[in-house]
Amino acid sequence: xxxxxxxxxxxxxxxxxxxxxxxxxxxxxxxxxxxxxxxxxxxxxxxxxxxxxxxxxxxxxxxxxxxxxxxxxxxxxxxxxxxxxxxxxxxxxxxxxxxxxxxxxxxxxxxxxxxxxxxxxxxxxxxxxxxxxxxxxxxxxxxxxxxxxxxxxxxxxxxxxxxxxxxxxxxxxxxxxxxxxxxxxxxxxxxxxxxxxxxxxxxxxxxxxxxxxxxxxxxxxxxxxxxxxxxxxxxxxxxxxxxxxxxxxxxxxxxxxxxxxxxxxxxxxxxxxxxxxxxxxxxxxxxxxxxxxxxxxxxxxxxxxxxxxxx
Amino acid sequence: xxxxxxxxxxxxxxxxxxxxxxxxxxxxxxxxxxxxxxxxxxxxxxxxxxxxxxxxxxxxxxxxxxxxxxxxxxxxxxxxxxxxxxxxxxxxxxxxxxxxxxxxxxxxxxxxxxxxxxxxxxxxxxxxxxxxxxxxxxxxxxxxxxxxxxxxxxxxxxxxxxxxxxxxxxxxxxxxxxxxxxxxxxxxxxxxxxxxxxxxxxxxxxxxxxxxxxxxxxxxxxxxxxxxxxxxxxxxxxxxxxxxxxxxxxxxxxxxxxxxxxxxxxxxxxxxxxxxxxxxxxxxxxxxxxxxxxxxxxxxxxxxxxxxxxxxxxxxxxxxxxxx
Amino acid sequence: xxxxxxxxxxxxxxxxxxxxxxxxxxxxxxxxxxxxxxxxxxxxxxxxxxxxxxxxxxxxxxxxxxxxxxxxxxxxxxxxxxxxxxxxxxxxxxxxxxxxxxxxxxxxxxxxxxxxxxxxxxxxxxxxxxxxxxxxxxxxxxxxxxxxxxxxxxxxxxxxxxxxxxxxxxxxxxxxxxxxxxxxxxxxxxxxxxxxxxxxxxxxxxxxxxxxxxxxxxxxxxxxxxxxxxxxxxxxxxxxxxxxxxxxxxxxxxxxxxxxxxxxxxxxxxxxxxxxxxxxxxxxxxxxxxxxxxxxxxxxxxxxxxxxxxxxxxxxxxxxxxxxxxxxxxxxxxxxxxxxxxxxxxxxxxxxxxxxx
Numbered sequence: 001x002x003x004x005x006x007x008x009x010x011x012x013x014x015x016x017x018x019x020x021x022x023x024x025x026x027x028x029x030x031x032x033x034x035x036x037x038x039x040x041x042x043x044x045x046x047x048x049x050x051x052x053x054x055x056x057x058x059x060x061x062x063x064x065x066x067x068x069x070x071x072x073x074x075x076x077x078x079x080x081x082x083x084x085x086x087x088x089x090x091x092x093x094x095x096x097x098x099x100x101x102x103x104x105x106x107x108x109x110x111x112x113x114x115x116x117x118x119x120x121x122x123x124x125x126x127x128x129x130x131x132x133x134x135x136x137x138x139x140x141x142x143x144x145x146x147x148x149x150x151x152x153x154x155x156x157x158x159x160x161x162x163x164x165x166x167x168x169x170x171x172x173x174x175x176x177x178x179x180x181x182x183x184x185x186x187x188x189x190x191x192x193x194x195x196x197x198x199x200x201x202x203x204x205x206x207x208x209x210x211x212x213x214x215x216x217x218x219x220x221x222x223x224x225x226x227x228x229x230x231x232x233x234x235x236x237x238x239x240x241x242x243x244x245x246x247x248x249x250x251x252x253x254x255x256x257x258x259x260x261x262x263x264x265x266x267x268x269x270x271x272x273x274x275x276x277x278x279x280x281x282x283x284x285x286x287x288x289x290x291x292x293x294x295x296x297x298x299x300x301x302x303x304x305x306x307x308x309x310x311x
Numbered sequence: 312x313x314x315x316x317x318x319x320x321x322x323x324x325x326x327x328x329x330x331x332x333x334x335x336x337x338x339x340x341x342x343x344x345x346x347x348x349x350x351x352x353x354x355x356x357x358x359x360x361x362x363x364x365x366x367x368x369x370x371x372x373x374x375x376x377x378x379x380x381x382x383x384x385x386x387x388x389x390x391x392x393x394x395x396x397x398x399x400x401x402x403x404x405x406x407x408x409x410x411x412x413x414x415x416x417x418x419x420x421x422x423x424x425x426x427x428x429x430x431x432x433x434x435x436x437x438x439x440x441x442x443x444x445x446x447x448x449x450x451x452x453x454x455x456x457x458x459x460x461x462x463x464x465x466x467x468x469x470x471x472x473x474x475x476x477x478x479x480x481x482x483x484x485x486x487x488x489x490x491x492x493x494x495x496x497x498x499x500x501x502x503x504x505x506x507x508x509x510x511x512x513x514x515x516x517x518x519x520x521x522x523x524x525x526x527x528x529x530x531x532x533x534x535x536x537x538x539x540x541x542x543x544x545x546x547x548x549x550x551x552x553x554x555x556x557x558x559x560x561x562x563x564x565x566x567x568x569x570x571x572x573x574x575x576x577x578x579x580x581x582x583x584x585x586x587x588x589x590x591x592x593x594x595x596x597x598x599x600x601x602x603x604x605x606x607x608x609x610x611x612x613x614x615x616x617x618x619x620x621x622x623x624x625x626x627x628x629x630x631x632x633x634x635x
Numbered sequence: 636x637x638x639x640x641x642x643x644x645x646x647x648x649x650x651x652x653x654x655x656x657x658x659x660x661x662x663x664x665x666x667x668x669x670x671x672x673x674x675x676x677x678x679x680x681x682x683x684x685x686x687x688x689x690x691x692x693x694x695x696x697x698x699x700x701x702x703x704x705x706x707x708x709x710x711x712x713x714x715x716x717x718x719x720x721x722x723x724x725x726x727x728x729x730x731x732x733x734x735x736x737x738x739x740x741x742x743x744x745x746x747x748x749x750x751x752x753x754x755x756x757x758x759x760x761x762x763x764x765x766x767x768x769x770x771x772x773x774x775x776x777x778x779x780x781x782x783x784x785x786x787x788x789x790x791x792x793x794x795x796x797x798x799x800x801x802x803x804x805x806x807x808x809x810x811x812x813x814x815x816x817x818x819x820x821x822x823x824x825x826x827x828x829x830x831x832x833x834x835x836x837x838x839x840x841x842x843x844x845x846x847x848x849x850x851x852x853x854x855x856x857x858x859x860x861x862x863x864x865x866x867x868x869x870x871x872x873x874x875x876x877x878x879x880x881x882x883x884x885x886x887x888x889x890x891x892x893x894x895x896x897x898x899x900x901x902x903x904x905x906x907x908x909x910x911x912x913x914x915x916x917x918x919x920x921x922x923x924x925x926x927x928x929x930x931x932x933x934x935x936x937x938x939x940x941x942x943x944x945x946x947x948x949x950x951x952x953x954x955x956x957x958x959x960x961x962x963x964x965x966x967x968x969x970x971x972x973x974x975x976x977x978x979x980x981x982x983x984x985x986x987x988x989x990x991x992x
Contacts, residue, residue: 009962012935012962013964014936015935015939022929025461025468029463029464202411203420206411206417209376209404210485211404211405211431212434220419220422221421225420361828362826470915471682500853501853501854501856501898502893502910503910503911504910505911508908509910512907528827533899533902533904534899534903558986558988566991568827569989569991573859574900574982575883576883577860577879577883578880579980585831587828631985635986
């Protein structure tokens with residue numbers, strides 16, 4: 001009893017006070033990229049789509065190497081019993097008008113489409129971001145770049161594609177040139193606008209007051225803020241370019257008849273749509289799955305890259 | 312007391328400065344009109360005015376962010392406004408630093424505290440090696456009451472007061488001679504304002520700094536400033552030593568600002584009334600106003616007629632105070 | 636003090652939780668408050684203390700991730716915490732209980748004229764004709780101090796200055812004759828001279844129209860002017876409340892002491908101002924003991940162990956601190972706020988720093 005009283009009395013004495021104690025931050029350390037991935041992996045649906053996408057991408061890269069498919073190699077052209085087969089155990093996606101496996105054709109096409117869209121997106125983004133970042137800071141450059149942009153933005157894409165196709169001939173190289181020679185200007189313009197929005201924020205003025213050079217400002221102050229919008233842009237551009245490629249190949253302006261391509265397949269198989277609808281719908285379906293999952297994963301990654309979602 | 316200002320060394324001199332902004336269609340908005348004053352080495356000079364008074368514009372002009380449309384700014388006797396060489400520009404950055412109003416907006420959210428504080432060191436390569444740089448950052452953080460362990464944190468993990476102290480550390484690490492503090496406490500909670508003010512006073516004494524302290528409120532300024540300039544709509548209306556300004560406020564706008572300071576006493580507040588500034592009661596003769604020295608070191612912006620009125624008033628106040 | 640007044644609104648044991656990601660944040664931890672008819676009750680606290688959240692329970696304006704997990708708010712015999720839909724709130728929110736926010740632009744529509752925004756409210760709440768509504772709108776604009784009200788009727792919000800906009804928001808809030816006006820930091824974004832004018836305007840209107848005011852602010856300096864009673868909030872609780880004189884002249888909680896003594900008005904040049912170290916508590920975790928203890932230089936050991944109850948100081952004055960327990964050591968309030976009235980009187984009298992004619 002007495003002991004208890006003593007304890008109680010002890011409680012009513014002053015505690016020690018350390019001023020610095022309250023400066024500590026109790027919360028666990030924050031890391032940007034860790035938070036990005038934590039946010040991204042939190043959503044089960046996103047993870048499922050990401051796994052599916054990864055699987056498709058790997059499959060599209062590996063399967064054609066094994067099959068060695070080429071649209072001009074047609075060993076079964078003289079075996080009518082191997083043509084127009086419906087999907088079955090031996091022929092997963094069936095066979096087409098020349099007796100080739102649709103499965104092989106689709107994946108070979110998907111591989112080319114994916115490679116082209118990734119390469120073009122890469123080129124467009126790298127040039128676009130570099131030019132756009134400087135463009136956003138330089139008033140001098142803005143004056144003439146804006147004119148370049150006005151011209152480029154007003155050239156009909158199809159017209160440009162047609163001209164380049166006739167001049168350079170069909171093929172992978174000319175298709176990549178077609179899809180990058182003007183597109184980077186559009187990216188640069190987008191980046192320029194974004195840079196201008198955050199360029200005059202106070203923390204950039206603070207950097208200027210500390211004598212920070214423009215190039216350092218771009219890499220340290222501006223681009224880190226743009227990760228999320230750039231990712232959103234990429235998430236839109238990759239599927240867009242895939243459908244461009246399909247569209248151009250469909251129009252006969254793309255890869256030409258010697259290369260496999262989803263557009264090529266779709267264009268070829270359209271004529272058999274009545275009798276053998278699977279020929280048309282299977283490549284369209286694969287195209288849709290690739291585009292949509294690319295878009296979803298890209299978009300979710302962009303969301304996760306926005307620090308406002310990190311909590 | 313006011314005489315010692317004469318033999319004090321001038322560190323920064325604002326000479327008949329006008330600052331205007333284009334508003335398109337040949338219209339110009341004049342943010343600062345004919346600002347003209349000296350700041351002495353080692354003092355805290357306060358510039359007090361409300362939003363739109365041009366106080367921030369003038370502060371930023373010193374840091375070469377806003378260009379002048381007339382006049383000159385001199386630092387240690389050398390012109391720092393207008394076109395100057397790159398070397399001189401770097402020199403201005405080294406010696407004049409700024410503390411910003413909103414600590415949430417003025418720190419790079421995507422950089423660690425270590426980078427934020429080191430930024431100036433990197434730009435001027437003010438360190439021997441990595442070890443030296445880290446040591447300098449740790450020292451700067453400790454000087455403002457933060458901990459070295461904060462280096463790896465990001466600005467958003469800090470409270471407002473802590474962030475403002477990071478902003479101060481980043482300016483101090485440059486070892487500047489002159490600091491423009493643009494409303495450094497107005498974005499902070501009342502309870503932590505005091506800490507930042509104390510810190511600024513402590514650093515000033517330790518490092519022999521000179522402050523231009525921009526504020527919108529006279530209550531803060533009385534505590535921190537040695538001399539005060541009151542600015543209204545781009546015009547400086549009164550300059551005086553802090554004690555003088557509070558004892559003998561002359562310009563009606565100064566009086567209006569003074570009367571608007573809320574006092575923490577319900578009984579006193581009941582009888583206090585804010586005085587609304589009414590410029591139409593000033594001399595309307597159209598005579599151009601100039602800065603006139605009414606007592607040594609005490610300037611007021613007035614026409615001849617107004618000046619006579621102020622003279623009468625200050626004499627009256629002096630007499631009354633002597634009688635008490 | 637005065638004759639017993641009617642209670643117009645009574646909040647009991649309010650607890651508010653916010654769901655943030657997978658965590659719960661307890662923003663309000665058991666707050667009770669009786670509002671008397673016609674009074675001005677000021678709630679003072681720093682950001683994150685829960686002062687805005689608490690009053691939002693009176694109008695059902697909590698953000699969508701927030702819920703009132705306990706307690707009741709009784710107003711005219713109705714429990715406001717039970718109201719859910721906008722329809723339930725009709726006739727109360729914006730009509731009997733109005734709010735003025737810090738940023739006037741949050742309450743004004745930038746692409747509609749000032750006049751149409753006021754008349755809309757009048758038409759809706761009073762069911763009068765368009766012409767009558769316009770007449771009333773201009774009257775009320777004049778009342779809140781808009782010069783040339785008739786000419787400025789058709790202007791847009793961007794053509795008004797910040798202070799004028801806040802006057803318009805007050806006009807809109809008052810156009811349906813509310814019984815309670817909640818002012819959520821109405822002057823924080825405004826200049827000092829405008830702040831003084833707006834505070835005076837609210838006081839005058841209150842005298843004239845007799846509504847009850849809840850005034851939320853982080854600046855104790857402002858409170859002396861506006862309030863009849865004051866509640867100090869910290870870490871989601873009211874930790875001390877009493878009449879304005881009691882809070883300023885006889886404060887009991889160390890947090891109130893610290894808030895008061897850190898006011899720059901009380902600073903002495905050349906000496907350090909009193910200040911509060913560190914940061915407010917994280918409301919994600921359960922708080923043990925007194926929430927202010929880690930920042931309190933006068934903390935007792937028991938403050939870290941057990942939450943203090945409210946101790947009664949006078950009929951109207953209560954404080955939640957163990958320092959008032961008879962077993963606690965005697966402690967004087969800090970020097971800076973002793974004889975506060977004499978100090979301030981000296982400052983505002985002839986020859987003092989804040990004396991004006």
